[in-house]
Amino acid sequence: IAGITQAPTSQILAAGRRMTLRCTQDMRHNAMYWYRQDLGLGLRLIHYSNTAGTTGKGEVPDGYSVSRANTDDFPLTLASAVPSQTSVYFCASSVGLYNEQFFGPGTRLTVL
Amino acid sequence: AQRVTQPEKLLSVFKGAPVELKCNYSYSGSPELFWYVQYSRQRLQLLLRHISRESIKGFTADLNKGETSFHLKKPFAQEEDSAMYYCALSTPDSWGKLQFGAGTQVVVTP
Incomplete structure (x- = not known):
């Protein structure tokens, strides 16, 4: 069981570029966070x-957007x-909003 | 707006000495308080929450509503306690979302 995973581990990005950080959990948690x-x-x-x-x-939040097409x-x-x-950047998930949050390993992002 | 304050950025203690990490919050209602810990090269994880009233790895924390504090204490620090510690607050107004403090880095030296 992986729990919660993030990709990439790290990234160097030029200013102005578009970037998507990925987060996936296999715990069937309802709530997720960035x-x-x-x-x-x-x-x-x-x-x-x-x-x-x-999503909320x-x-x-400025400069960022998210989507939640499925649970994972x-x-x-x-x-x-x-x-x-x-x-x-850390992604986290929990069974519900009031429950313990479980964190991913993080993505280190550098924008130059 | 609710706020969590951890006044110490760094705490350096000797092994076997007591350690106390301070956490103060601003909220007038009934909050839920947590301590999360991040050991070197590991993920952030829950250490304890005030409603469970547990002692985890020798750590305890008592919610003091009068002083709006939730200080984390351990009577005898161990080298494996070296980590970054975050105090976090959840309120009914925030629908369970966490507000974190700035964190305190604890270094336990032999």
């Missing part, structure tokens, strides 16, 4: 989904990357 982790700021919620077919904005996948897209989006 966070960015920045030094001194902790983890900040970008977008979330409490069930397949629905978190604390820092929750991709995060940067339509036109900017250097301020350089960060480590």
Whole structure:
């Protein structure tokens, strides 16, 4: 059982390029989340989904979009990357919104 | 808006010494508080949550609504406790979504 996986592990991206970070879970969790982790700021919620077919904005949604076509996948897209989006991105999932969250290994993204 | 404050960015303690990680929050209602931990080269994982009132790996944390705090304590630190620790808050207003603090890096030296 893989749990929750993310791809790629790391990426260097030119500013202005489009990028999709992938997240897949095999735990049949209803809720999924995307966070960015920045030094001194902790983890900040970008977008979330409490069930397949629905998504919501978190604390820092600007410049990012998500989709939830099925239970397992929750991709995060940067339509036109900017250097301020350089960060480590974590995907997480939970049975429901009020349950323990399980985290993926993270994607380190550098935008130049 | 709710907020979680972890005032210490770095805590350096000797093995066997007590360790306390501070966490204060701003919320006037009934929150749910968590401690998550990230060991080196491992994923972020739940350490404990206040409603379970458990002691995990020797750590305890008590919710003090009067002081709006949820400090994490361990009487005798071990080298394997070296990690990044995050305090997190969930409220009914946030529909269960977590608000994280900035994190505290703990280094336990022999």
